[in-house]
Amino acid sequence: MSSEHTAPLLSVRNLVVEFSTRYGPVRAVDDISFDVYPNETVGIVGESGCGKTVTGLTLLQLIPMPPGRIVQGSIKFDGRDLTKLSEKEMQEMRGSDISMIFQEPMTALNPVFSVGNQMIDVLRRHKNLTRRQARELAINMLDTVGIPAPRKRIDEYPHQMSGGMRQRVMIAMALSCGPKLLIADEPTTALDVTTQAQVMEQIVKLQDEFHMSMILVTHDLGVVAESCDRAIVMYCGNIIETAAIDDLFHKPQHPYTRGLLDSIPRIREERVAELPIIRGIVPDLLHLPDGCRFADRCPRATDECRKDKPVVNIDPVTGNGVACYHPMG
Amino acid sequence: MSTLLKVVDLKKYFPVRGGMFHRVVAHVKAVDGVSFELEKGRTLGLVGESGCGKSTLGRAVLRLHEPTSGQIILNGDDLMKLDREALTAHRRQMQIIFQDPYASLSPRRTIAQTIQEPLDVHKIGTPREREKKVEELLDVVGLRKQVLSRYPHEFSGGQRQRIGIARSLALNPNFIVADEPVSALDVSVQSQVLNLIARLQREHGISFLFISHDLAVIQHVSDDVGVMYLGRLVELASAEDLYREPRHPYTKALMSAIPVPDPKKKSKRIILGGDVPSPMDPPPGCPFHTRCPDAMPHCKKAVPPRVNVGTEDRPHFVDCHLFTEEAAT
Numbered sequence: 001m002s003s004e005h006t007a008p009l010l011s012v013r014n015l016v017v018e019f020s021t022r023y024g025p026v027r028a029v030d031d032i033s034f035d036v037y038p039n040e041t042v043g044i045v046g047e048s049g050c051g052k053t054v055t056g057l058t059l060l061q062l063i064p065m066p067p068g069r070i071v072q073g074s075i076k077f078d079g080r081d082l083t084k085l086s087e088k089e090m091q092e093m094r095g096s097d098i099s100m101i102f103q104e105p106m107t108a109l110n111p112v113f114s115v116g117n118q119m120i121d122v123l124r125r126h127k128n129l130t131r132r133q134a135r136e137l138a139i140n141m142l143d144t145v146g147i148p149a150p151r152k153r154i155d156e157y158p159h160q161m162s163g164g165m166r167q168r169v170m171i172a173m174a175l176s177c178g179p180k181l182l183i184a185d186e187p188t189t190a191l192d193v194t195t196q197a198q199v200m201e202q203i204v205k206l207q208d209e210f211h212m213s214m215i216l217v218t219h220d221l222g223v224v225a226e227s228c229d230r231a232i233v234m235y236c237g238n239i240i241e242t243a244a245i246d247d248l249f250h251k252p253q254h255p256y257t258r259g260l261l262d263s264i265p266r267i268r269e270e271r272v273a274e275l276p277i278i279r280g281i282v283p284d285l286l287h288l289p290d291g292c293r294f295a296d297r298c299p300r301a302t303d304e305c306r307k308d309k310p311v312v313n314i315d316p317v318t319g320n321g322v323a324c325y326h327p328m329g
Numbered sequence: 330m331s332t333l334l335k336v337v338d339l340k341k342y343f344p345v346r347g348g349m350f351h352r353v354v355a356h357v358k359a360v361d362g363v364s365f366e367l368e369k370g371r372t373l374g375l376v377g378e379s380g381c382g383k384s385t386l387g388r389a390v391l392r393l394h395e396p397t398s399g400q401i402i403l404n405g406d407d408l409m410k411l412d413r414e415a416l417t418a419h420r421r422q423m424q425i426i427f428q429d430p431y432a433s434l435s436p437r438r439t440i441a442q443t444i445q446e447p448l449d450v451h452k453i454g455t456p457r458e459r460e461k462k463v464e465e466l467l468d469v470v471g472l473r474k475q476v477l478s479r480y481p482h483e484f485s486g487g488q489r490q491r492i493g494i495a496r497s498l499a500l501n502p503n504f505i506v507a508d509e510p511v512s513a514l515d516v517s518v519q520s521q522v523l524n525l526i527a528r529l530q531r532e533h534g535i536s537f538l539f540i541s542h543d544l545a546v547i548q549h550v551s552d553d554v555g556v557m558y559l560g561r562l563v564e565l566a567s568a569e570d571l572y573r574e575p576r577h578p579y580t581k582a583l584m585s586a587i588p589v590p591d592p593k594k595k596s597k598r599i600i601l602g603g604d605v606p607s608p609m610d611p612p613p614g615c616p617f618h619t620r621c622p623d624a625m626p627h628c629k630k631a632v633p634p635r636v637n638v639g640t641e642d643r644p645h646f647v648d649c650h651l652f653t654e655e656a657a658t
Binding site: 047048162164165192193194195196197198200201219220221222223224225226245246249250259260261263264265266267268271272273274275276277278279281282 | 378379485487488515516517518519520521523524527542543544545546548549568569572582583584585586587588589590591592593598600601604605
């Protein structure tokens with residue numbers, strides 16, 4: 001999908017995000033660069049603490065500052081550097097050009113206002129509409145995301161709805177102003193598998209209809225395989241691999257990606273005695289090793305890996321890249 | 330093979346109070362007539378979505394939730410007939426591993442104190458022997474002796490879950506309820522803990538009631554699998570048969586909803602409409618008829634009986650009218 005003809009919609013360069021803690025500064029995101037092209041879906045995957053959520057939040061400058069801080073880097077969206085915008089300009093951007101949906105639909109919605117009120121607020125903030133027009137549009141959106149009897153449900157409160165329903169409301173709200181980019185942070189993690197299937201299908205369908213780009217932040221490689229064009233794998237705040245989806249799943253280059261793919265419990269033909277594992281645990285962000293951050297858990301690590309940190313080299317033709325001295329090939 | 334645990338028509342209703350005099354106005358039928366048998370040394374996997382009653386069932390079997398009615402026969406003794414003291418004595422042979430390794434360990438106790446507590450409660454061995462036992466247990470779950478004097482906050486999720494497992498093994502139980510033991514863990518750590526549980530089954534001959542919402546996880550550890558929906562077991566068979574040929578429409582939908590981590594295999598998905606009905610007011614007839622793609626008029630009227638679609642020695646039970654004779658005619 002990384003085409004030479006079109007310019008990227010979003011272009012992140014050398015982004016570093018730091019949080020100050022009692023024990024010293026922690027780099028949750030450490031020098032990452034990536035692009036998202038129009039109509040493309042990019043997955044950001046990794047395990048807890050790898051920096052995937054912070055990356056998503058930083059794009060919209062939703063991390064609490066302080067303790068958070070963008071140390072360096074640029075986030076270019078449609079030609080403008082978001083890191084240079086004022087809070088007021090950023091507010092204009094949020095919800096209209098770039099929208100976000102969160103993992104926990106119950107905490108992301110306001111419990112004391114009806115769903116309709118919250119949707120109307122968003123619409124009127126960004127568009128010049130009367131209350132009545134905004135309400136009609138909101139009903140339309142609820143219908144689009146597959147909420148039955150939207151005219152009735154629009155006046156309900158979040159607690160009256162099921163988890164899947166709330167997540168649909170979040171999606172309706174996020175899409176109501178026709179954003180160019182949707183950031184979805186673990187949108188289905190809190191949902192049951194059957195509901196997850198409904199909601200993911202809806203998101204993918206709407207993305208097509210609305211011609212949006214999407215960044216899907218998730219720990220679930222299954223969800224990535226089914227809905228993304230490209231994926232970025234993060235480990236300890238670094239991007240360790242980025243590749244087109246088929247390449248990533250069929251020819252993973254980084255030993256961590258390989259390990260992650262192998263260790264997903266999946267339904268097999270035969271029960272196996274031992275599931276493949278990645279030995280050891282993720283290093284503490286406060287005490288990171290000098291070289292490759294995966295070296296201590298890596299079956300291919302050599303002295304070289306422990307000395308210098310490998311960087312991602314993007315192949316200009318395929319757009320794939322890996323940060324590893326001994327890739328799987 | 331002999332039967333270790335036999336559960337007959339177990340029910341657990343939670344009263345819902347309301348109105349002026351705080352009277353019982355309704356019941357949440359969390360577990361509504363569940364029967365199954367578990368043989369010595371085997372593991373029954375219990376799968377279902379949130380709110381289906383699987384955790385309540387696990388706790389009711391241990392009488393951690395007092396069941397409303399039914400029989401629980403463990404090693405020939407009916408647990409429902411035991412008084413408090415006798416039950417405590419029986420608890421030596423049955424243990425539980427909890428889902429959340431952050432909440433199930435006391436933050437104010439050292440690892441040694443936590444693991445030793447069951448031995449203290451049941452007054453087993455001399456203090457010296459208890460200490461030795463704790464060290465052995467750490468070795469079994471793959472932790473080093475140095476951790477003994479440390480506190481839970483110093484450990485990662487996977488390590489804490491190992492500590493929880495060590496505690497559950499302290500009394501040499503022959504039956505353990507494992508309630509979503511890996512769902513709070515990252516995939517790379519999840520398989521480490523699953524391998525540990527599989528090893529305990531093999532080497533110590535412990536029977537598990539293994540509860541999870543994840544069919545892939547269940548497959549890895551289970552000999553038999555029960556599928557729950559709205560407080561009832563809708564399908565019960567050997568893991569091999571169930572994964573090869575699921576019969577109940579709900580099991581089929583559940584299996585097809587799992588995202589496959591392979592972009593080339595787009596799964597044919599059965600998308601279920603709607604949400605799970607409230608267990609306070611379950612629908613009449615088959616609990617699944619409101620969402621079932623194969624529902625017949627008859628399903629709304631009568632609760633389906635349990636039908637054996639397997640053979641005498643290899644039973645495969647389904648609670649579904651598709652397999653009964655009345656419905657066919």
